[in-house]
Amino acid sequence: SSDDSLADKLDEAIDISENDPKIILQTLQSSLKEDFPDAVSSQYTLKYVPESLEDSMNPAFYMIPPVDVTDSNVIYLNNSQITDNLSLFTTLAHEGYPGHLYQTVYFGRQSPSHIRYLIDYSGYVEGWATYAENMSYTWTGLDDNLARCLQLNQDITLALYGRIDLGIHYEGWTTDDVTEFLSDYGLDETVHSVFRAIVSDPASYLPYCIGYMEFKELRDDTEETMGDDFNLKEFHQCILNIGPCSFDVLEKYIQKDYIRA
Secondary structure, three states, X not given: XXXXXXXXXXXXXXXXXXXXXXHHHHHHHHHHHHXXXXXXXXXXXXXXXXXXXXXXXXXXXXXXXXXXXXXXOEEEEXXXXXXXXXXXXXXXXXXXXXXXXXXXXXXXXXXXXXXXXXXXXXXXXXXXXXXXXXXXXXXXXXXXXXXXXXXXXXHHHHHHHHHHHXXXXXXXXXXXXXXXXXXOOOOHHHHXXXXXXXXXXXOOOHHHHHHHHHHHHHHHHHHHHHHHHOOHHHHHHHHHHHOOOOHHHHHHHHXXXXXXX
């Protein structure tokens, strides 16, 4: 709020210079080293969604490798739905480093029991990738205030979508209810597209929204508890070592393996 130039800068933010996905992935692997353990694998294949499927596919997705071939990592990009360089950068952070690819391979290198691959903890998995995506704004080379503004914009957007998801599928919200809710945030023009997207895929936003919020809350609580002894890289390493699980279990092991260490 103290930066009067932010409104103008927001329009320029999408035009970060780099647009080569491979160079972006290299940048992400290098940038994460300050706050995350080094990437345990740089092996990946980058593919593009066929044009005939572009309208029905996500902007990007990571293909989970077979349990016995952990370096078979494939990231698909959908050219029709990634329209600017900033989105490409943050999307590759979500799908690649330090998001899905990074977390999945790191977990596999811990030699976990195979039964853990059969149990789905989408809140952890999507929450982690969204948390990684949010952190990646600070690696784009953008002005610090602008990067922080974009992080907060992602926070509020996730919260709005998560609330609407609960409103529609738990409380029975109609289009009029969503219109009334979003109008408080000046988002009148997007009501119908948001409503259709959330109705067509119930509860799909909640793992991203609530999972991300759980990681943020866990980080804030741990940092408050440890004070000057808190180390972000070690905190992330502890989370990655524990691997996908429910957040009550994750918090228990953070208390045991990190805070008491």
